Amino acid sequence: MAFLFVRFLISGGLATIIHWVVFALLAHIGIVAVLASTIGAITGAIVNYYLQFYVTFKSQQKHIKTLPTYLIAVGFSFFLNGLIFMGLEKILPNELMVVQILTSMVVTVINFILYKKVVFHDR
Structure with missing residues (x-):
């Protein structure tokens, strides 16, 4: 169970980093901050879903x-x-x-x- 929680944290951490990177890139090119953050959050949530599904929980x-x-x-x-x-x-x-x-x-x-x-x- 401890290793499962570590995989969960790593997957979630990677998804969060992707959220922040997308936000930063979009904000840098002039997208309104709240829209950039929202797009980043959605992107992070999508990445998180797949990482949790396949890597963390190995769902069938x-x-x-x-x-x-x-x-x-x-x-x-x-x-x-x-x-x-x-x-x-x-x-x-x-x-x-x-x-x-x-x-x-x-x-x-x-x-x-x-x-x-x-x-x-x-x-």
Whole structure:
């Protein structure tokens, strides 16, 4: 299980780097920042799906089953990220980096559980 979590972190990390690179390239050529970030996030989510599917969880399911569940999990994680961030920001209003790090840690663990038990779980 520990090695699975490491693969999950590496795959997610690579997807995040791709998100940031796409964002930076698009922003550099003059795309509006929020659009550049959105395109980067979508690109990162697509890369993350394939890395988690093939590398981390080595799923044998059909994409027609896993992709919709993945999209729901991503939507839930996005909502959860905002909710946790808002809650922690009220507790630590002057420590935004700490708040973001804590939020990311919690969401990462929840994503791992969701992906392992629901999204990529071979039944």
